[in-house]
Amino acid sequence: MQVNRREFLKLSGVSAAGAAVVLFADERKALAQDLKEHRITKAKEVPTVCPHCSVGCGMIAYVKEGELLQLEGNPDSPISEGSLCPKGAASMQFAYDAVGKANPLRQLKAKYRKPGATAWEEIDLEKALDMIAERVKETRDKSFVATNKDGLTVNRNEGLAHLGSACIDNEECYLVTKLMRSLGVVYLEHHARI
Amino acid sequence: MGRTATLAAWRPDPGNPKQQVAMLVDTTECIGCKACEVACKQWNQNEYRINQELGTYQSHPSLDAQTWTLIKFIEREDEDGVNQWLMQKHNCMHCSEAGCVTACPTDALHYGDYGVVTLDQEKCIGCAYCEPACPFDAIHVDKSAFRQTAQKAGKCTLCFDRISNAMQPACVSTCPTDCIKYGDRGELLKWAYARVEQLKAMGYANANVYGDKELGGLHELYVLLEKPEVYGLPVNPTLSKRLTFWKYGLQPVGKAILGAALFGMVINWFAARRTFKGGHGPGEEAEAPASLHD
Amino acid sequence: MAVRSKVKIKKFSRAQVVFHWVYGSSWFLLMLTGMSFLWRPDPGAAAVGLGPLLQGTVGQSFRLVHRVAAIGLMASPLTWLVGDFRSLWPDLKELLRFGINDARYMLIAPLHYTFGKPALPPQGKYNGGHKVNFYVVVLTFIGFVSSGLLMWFGRGAVPDGTFHMAQIVHSTSFWLGAIMTALHIYLTAVHPFTRRALSAMTQGFVELNYAKAEHKVWVEKEIAAGTAVLVEEPGDC
Amino acid sequence: MPGLGTSFGRGAMTTSFWDIPNADVVVFMGSNAAENHPISFKWFLRAKQKGAKIIVVDPRFTRTASKADMWLPFRSGSDIAVLGGLINYAITHNKIHRDYVVKYTNASLLVNPNFKFEEGLFSGWDAQTKKYNQATWSFQTGPDGALLRDDTLTNPATVYQHIKRIYGEYTSERVSEISGISVEDFNKFAEIVTSTGQAGKSAVFAYAMGWTQHTKGVQNIRCSTLLQMLLGNVGVPGGGIAALRGHANVQGATDLAVLYHDLPGYLGQPTEAHKTLAEFLDKTTTKQSYWINKPKFMVSLLKAWYGKAATKANDFAYDYIPKMAGNATYSHYDIFQSVLDGKVEGLLCMGQNPAVGSANAKKVHAALAKLKWLVHVDLFDNETGEFWKLDGMDASAIDTEIFFLPAAGPLEKEGSFTNSHRLLQWKHKAIEPLGESRSDGWYINELGKRLKKLYASSTAAKDAPIRDLVWEYDHPEHPDDFDHLKVLKEINGYDMTTGKPVAGFGALKDDGTTACGCWIYSGVYPEEGVNKADARKRGAPNREDGWTEAKKDGSADYLHLGWAFAWPANRRILYNRASADPQGKTWGKVPLVWWDDAGKKWAGCDVPDMLPVEPGKVHAAGVPGDTPFIMKAQGMGGIWGPLADGPLPVHYEPVESPIQNPLYKQSTVPNARTFGSEHDKFGTTAEFPYVVTTYRLTEHQTSGVMTRTLGFLAEAFARPFVEISRELAQEQGIRNGGLVEVSSARGKVKVQAMVTNRVKPLKMGAKLVHVIGLPIHWGPKSGHVQGDIANTLTPQAIDVNVQIQESKVFLGNVKKA
Incomplete structure (x- = not known):
């Protein structure tokens, strides 16, 4: 049941106005006797952690039929106990500015910029990954130092650098380190230094 | 009252609409992080309005139809010159004698349950009589909305839909320092006065509670570090004299006089019917055929 | 009863008639859409007045009509200016002169129009009542337009006190205007004798003998100056 | 990390947020928690509610300062002068926690007699290579190789006497001249902080980029560890150093070594000096500490990466990993x-x-x-x-x-x-x-x-690392995702033969039978299908306002051991053995870890950070039972901690500084690194008279791409600004909100001026220095709101230990635009 703002407010309005209002209403019935269903009462609660600073506040994303309806603090998290700072509280907007309205600034397509071009052009994701793999191989093969002048195996690839990131998950960081080290990359860094 | 997120969230008694619910902001622990501003917009699905003024941390110059709560930043020095950076969470105070409810012609704004001043945006016709009537400048009509029918008033609803579902208001549950408390108004007042004593003991002589008596008792209470005027809050505010005169003075008098005039005309009609039989006045000449032709 | 043939004298030009009705109809619409908001809910008490009936789109459409009619009202003087500029100044000159004669008229009129006596002092084209009505109309026009525009466009921009003052001025203008309008409608459409003046604003002509009784000075002057325009309406006998 | 690692053995926040309410004194220096870690501030406020004093030492009156009991404006870049002053105050006023210092730190060890420190340079400095030869910084050892020590701390060769002499120069007057804090304020501040130098009292220092982004970033942190060890505040309830990390996973990305100089689990990165695996392990392992298990961790890592291809024969594929050139840094x-x-x-x-x-x-x-x-x-x-x-x-x-x-x-x-606390x-x-x-x-x-x-298809040796790489992470059901849990299991480590996850790093072997991606995370996935990171059993609230407080009888699970997993081995407070006296009896006002004589084991409300050895005995690994720092040689805290720029932190001026270093002839860090490109220009006070600092705001995150693109945050703080004191604005005729141009030797920025009393000119001796500050969040191309890039102004002057840049202090100018 996709609730847009009007219907929603009508719902809250109904619960707010309580009994039918007559010209000379005598006594307003208690408003909140029955639980008014609203946007997140029947939504699935998905626990997650805030992606901004490193306090690690718990968050709950309310999802119904795959649609993100609300994002709030997780009261069970002993660190944040349901609170979120402004950055955490706004994190739903990474995906949706409002329910059903995707954030227009989000980039949802792979893009490619030719040397010297003044604008992006769209590119197929798989094709982009193939081209990237070729460039990584080409750069590695070109600048690879297998052994140093004393004959010691050093397996160093100084043509390729990797930056990033303190904003990605542990599992992703591990894969970055594992792959980059196996490519012989020594220029490997992330935010922690800046 | 404090952090009730982990314990079962406090809930107003559904059977007793007269129970007074309130929010209390302990401004001495507010760090001005604006999480409440964001959480309020997030829950109510309001649109973002980028209109920060120059030279301040404050996000908006004032509340507006989409911005229902706002942290006011006041940079000053206290009496002995020590830096002070006061932060006050400003939004609708849910007054017991509300200017907006007094001015609203269509009963869109009225005293809802638990002392909450509820606004039903369906019923609002966007006339904005409520805007100047509010002593706290807390309600505004959305003038920027394109279609006239979308121009509605907007204000804090004390998250009425949430509290009636045993949830905390969005700003209360998100506040990082738990300085926005929510619960039974009486108990919050007790806590507030105890906190003021504690602050006075710590050396904050001007600490005071705001909202206990103002306008018949607000449902947005404050523990302030300094006097209300330092925060720009009106000291024992009253509804604008002109507003009350317009509604309770002028209107009944006007109706009375109009009624009397109409009544007078009816009397005149009976009398005049006899005096001017056949529609002829006493001073009228006899029927003289003033012929055109001669 | 057979209709006697009547001689009629021209009182108002076509432009003035059009102006009257444009102004009148706008005013009436404004009154309808404005006045209904006077039965406001009394907060706290049980009475909710007409509030609930004017909610949402109903209220908004009332506000829309009110604005359209307001433009009509403000534009209506143009019809007189454009249509019949020549008559503007003489009428205005007379309307603006409120002499003793007019004052005496005002004192006597309530009695005269109820009991027939005492007799009215001779009146010009515009008698005392017309003049007072004109003054009230002008006054309320200024009141309505100034406060109305301020409430319409100044909302949020002007200080709260000014907005409230505008509401008071608007409301006062309304009560003053409403009472005068009620009297005006009563006299021109209901009062057995003076309703014969209605034709002045429907055809622009009024019966000669009625005019003589009510506007003696004006009729004699017109006839003397030969500027009177008389027309005979054939009766059926 | 080397700051905390050198002193305590692990480069991580020593305490956790839940323990902060036990503090008696909270010092924010180099951090602005209320703005940059708002929810952590909830815990600092709870400390205040329980009677703690909150002190903010910051060039600006921040939102943290607005809630503090005391604000000390000071010149950014003079952190070590202030901390050195506190150390001096603690020593001269005899406020140190003597038992702690003697038993738990290396203060009583005797230093090489040839060690000297004159005019800002330690002995062994080679001006040509801009390097220290650290030979003279070694400890004296007896004929049997044991470290000589003098527990009376009177022998002039003891570490203690060295710091007493070196920091003796950091008198309150000298500190005031360098930092701009008045002598009276400094003494009041010092009295409050050093009052925690006794059992039962504790202070916690919170720091973030304010300390790290300097050419002496690591030494700033080292200096605070010295002070905290002297006051006995490390490992005790309400003590420690709270390193507040900037991004969501700074700690994780650092643990898993997306870094040039490290391998996952802080194993260190091989260089050309480490020809074989054995040589690498021998040269990079701290003897007589838990680190002696490093071979198990290193071999397990290589097995996790190259599986069957890593055999004893080929040195477990040690050569697959690149070796850094001896003198090169790749930061x-x-x-x-x-x-x-x-x-x-x-x-x-x-x-x-x-x-x-x-x-x-x-x-x-x-x-x-x-x-x-x-x-x-x-x-x-x-x-x-x-x-x-x-x-x-x-x-x-x-x-x-x-x-x-x-x-x-x-x-x-x-x-x-x-998160910040592991x-x-x-x-x-x-x-x-x-x-x-x-x-x-x-x-x-x-x-x-x-x-x-x-x-x-390639058979070349150089391509073997890729061919033999273990790389199957496709998600069984979702083609457009990868198998996160499988990666977590690999990070946790598993038995090569059975494929079952290992219970913890204790089970790792160096014979190639176990694989483990990051040994310090081991235990997060102890059994198939058990993901401790997803454990959600919090301690029961025991306070009326709903949180869990430490109790005197040690009964409360106030560290929430059932919630998620902390490395290492789910410990919440590192070095918590130090909360008990050498005999194992609780020192602090609330018990944390103590020796359970009946059960003959260490017990506590936290997983004891201790090897199973009785006080008074010595564990096989060389760590005695009565010292808490098991990752340091003989478990002793590293007051003396040799690093590339010295064994002790001493005050050096920033690379761009308004004054010459009043303490030493050597004004700036001798081996701070700068680059020679045409873009690396540095200014002087003649052209750029004001001290400029950069910082972050609550509403935005670093470059602002994660926040200026979110509508609610773009509106919460829309406009970039520069904060200027009223006095400076008067001088330059700048109006609040007016457009100004801030310039440094490297570029210019146009922003609005925020004239405020929250920034004040500093009286440094006779000299009056103006301080101005800019947030770094705005960029010209991204998000709903744009602005000039503040980092156009900052220099690439680099700290020699971790290569971090000095963007917290440089010289700049401001004029009406």
Whole structure:
């Protein structure tokens, strides 16, 4: 049941106005006797952690039929106990500015910029990954130092650098380190230094 | 009252609409992080309005139809010159004698349950009589909305839909320092006065509670570090004299006089019917055929 | 009863008639859409007045009509200016002169129009009542337009006190205007004798003998100056 | 990390947020928690509610300062002067916690007699190579090799006497002259802090980029560890050093070593000096500490990476890993320098915006323009992906080939973050990734698969590391995701023969039978299907306002051991053995860890950070039962901690400083690094008279790409600004809100001026110095609100230990635009 703002407010309005209002209403019935269903009462609660600073506040994303309806603090998290700072509280907007309205600034397509071009052009994701793999191989093969002048195996690839990131998950960081080290990359860094 | 997120969230008694619910902001622990501003917009699905003024941390110059709560930043020095950076969470105070409810012609704004001043945006016709009537400048009509029918008033609803579902208001549950408390108004007042004593003991002589008596008792209470005027809050505010005169003075008098005039005309009609039989006045000449032709 | 043939004298030009009705109809619409908001809910008490009936789109459409009619009202003087500029100044000159004669008229009129006596002092084209009505109309026009525009466009921009003052001025203008309008409608459409003046604003002509009784000075002057325009309406006998 | 690592043995926050309410004194220096870690401030406020004193030492009156009991404005860059002053105050007023210092730290060890420190230089300095020969910094050892010590701390060769002499110069007057804090304020501050130098009292220091972003970043932290050890505040309830990390997973990315100088689990990165695995292990292991188990961790790592291909015969594929050139560093700013020098031609940039976040932005843009190709993975367009659109850039002349890959948002992928206090928390996927966006891990997985395909046919030895790489992470059901849990299991470690996860790093072997991606995380996935990072059993609230407080009888689970997993081995407070006296009896006002004589084991409300050895005995690893720092030689805290720029932190002026160092002839850090490119220009007070600092705001995150693109945050703080004192504004005729131009030797920025009393000119001796500050969040191309890049002004002057840049203090000028 996709609730847009009007219907929603009508719902809250109904619960707010309580009994039918007559010209000379005598006594307003208690408003909140029955639980008014609203946007997140029947939504699935998905626990997650805030992606901004490193306090690690718990968050709950309310999802119904795959649609993100609300994002709030997780009261069970002993660190944040349901609170979120402004950055955490706004994190739903990474995906949706409002329910059903995707954030227009989000980039949802792979893009490619030719040397010297003044604008992006769209590119197929798989094709982009193939081209990237070729460039990584080409750069590695070109600048690879297998052994140093004393004959010691050093397996160093100084043509390729990797930056990033303190904003990605542990599992992703591990894969970055594992792959980059196996490519012989020594220029490997992330935010922690800046 | 404090952090009730982990314990079962406090809930107003559904059977007793007269129970007074309130929010209390302990401004001495507010760090001005604006999480409440964001959480309020997030829950109510309001649109973002980028209109920060120059030279301040404050996000908006004032509340507006989409911005229902706002942290006011006041940079000053206290009496002995020590830096002070006061932060006050400003939004609708849910007054017991509300200017907006007094001015609203269509009963869109009225005293809802638990002392909450509820606004039903369906019923609002966007006339904005409520805007100047509010002593706290807390309600505004959305003038920027394109279609006239979308121009509605907007204000804090004390998250009425949430509290009636045993949830905390969005700003209360998100506040990082738990300085926005929510619960039974009486108990919050007790806590507030105890906190003021504690602050006075710590050396904050001007600490005071705001909202206990103002306008018949607000449902947005404050523990302030300094006097209300330092925060720009009106000291024992009253509804604008002109507003009350317009509604309770002028209107009944006007109706009375109009009624009397109409009544007078009816009397005149009976009398005049006899005096001017056949529609002829006493001073009228006899029927003289003033012929055109001669 | 057979209709006697009547001689009629021209009182108002076509432009003035059009102006009257444009102004009148706008005013009436404004009154309808404005006045209904006077039965406001009394907060706290049980009475909710007409509030609930004017909610949402109903209220908004009332506000829309009110604005359209307001433009009509403000534009209506143009019809007189454009249509019949020549008559503007003489009428205005007379309307603006409120002499003793007019004052005496005002004192006597309530009695005269109820009991027939005492007799009215001779009146010009515009008698005392017309003049007072004109003054009230002008006054309320200024009141309505100034406060109305301020409430319409100044909302949020002007200080709260000014907005409230505008509401008071608007409301006062309304009560003053409403009472005068009620009297005006009563006299021109209901009062057995003076309703014969209605034709002045429907055809622009009024019966000669009625005019003589009510506007003696004006009729004699017109006839003397030969500027009177008389027309005979054939009766059926 | 080396700051905390050198002193305590692990480079991580020693305490956790839940323990902060036990503090008697909280000092914010180099951190602004209320603005940059707002929810952590909840815990600092709870300390205040329980009677703690909160002191903020910060050039600006921040939102943290607005809630503090005391604000000390001081000149940024003079942190070590202030901390040195506190050390001196503690020693001269006999406030140190003597038992703690003698028993738990290396203060009583005798230092090499040839050690000298004169005019700002330690002995062993070689001006040509700009390096220290650390031979004279060693400890004296007896004939049997045992470390000589004098527990009376009177022998002039003891570490204690050295620090007493060196910090003797840091009198209150001298500190005031250097930092701008008045003598009276400093003494009041020192009295409060050093009052915690006794059992039962504790102070916690919270720091973040305010300390790290200096050419002496590591030594700033080292100095606070010295003070905290002298006061006996490490490992005790309400004590320690709270390192508040900036991003969600700074700690995780650092633990898993997305770093040039390390391998996952802080194993260190081989250089050409480590020819074989054995040589590497021998040279990089701290003897007589838990580190003697490093071979198990290293071999397990190699087995995790190369599986069956790593055998005893080929040194467990040790050669597959690149060895750094002896004298080279490959850090952040070396990357840009080597791009300019034409060495690096390809850059993979994932979830990072160096064009706005890194120092000396113009140099970064110039470097990006010299790249042959760039892969940029992000949720939003930003200045790094679109540097060729920045003004002053001629796109047609820039030949960089750029691939932009759309990254999935935080709610669109599962996985774990490690927070400031080493807590691994699992995130669940809420919604499917929008459009064509994929998780960063998926891109790396796909890249790895393609490279293995490309190199499959090659038989060259140099391509063996890729051919033998263990790389199967496809998600069984979702083709557009990778198997996060499988990666977590590999990080946790598993038995090569059975494939079952290991219970903890204790089970790791060095004979190649176990594999483990990161030994310190071991225990997060102890059994198949058991993900401790997703454990959700919090301690029961025991207070009326709903949180859990430490209790005198040690009964409360106030550290929430059942919630998520903290490395190492779920310990919440590191070095918690130090909360008990050498005999194991509780010292503090609330018990943390104590010796349970009946059960003959260490017990406590936290997982004891101790080896199973009785007080008075010595564990096989060489760690005695009565010292808490098991990762340090003989468990002793490292007051004396040799690093590249000295065994002790001493005050040096920033690279761009308004004054000459009043303490020593050697004014700045002798071996701080700067680059020689045309973009690396440095200014003097003549042209740039004011001290400039940069910082962050609550409403935004570093380069602002994660926040200026969110409507609610763009509106919460829309306009960039520079904060100027009223006095300076008067002098320059600047009006609040007026447009001004802030300049440094490296560039100019146009922003609005925020004239405020929250920034004050500082009286440094006779000299009056103005301080101005800019937030760094705005960029010209991204988000709903734009602004000039503040990092155009910051210098690339680099700390020698961790290569971090000095963007917290430099010289600048401000004029009406």
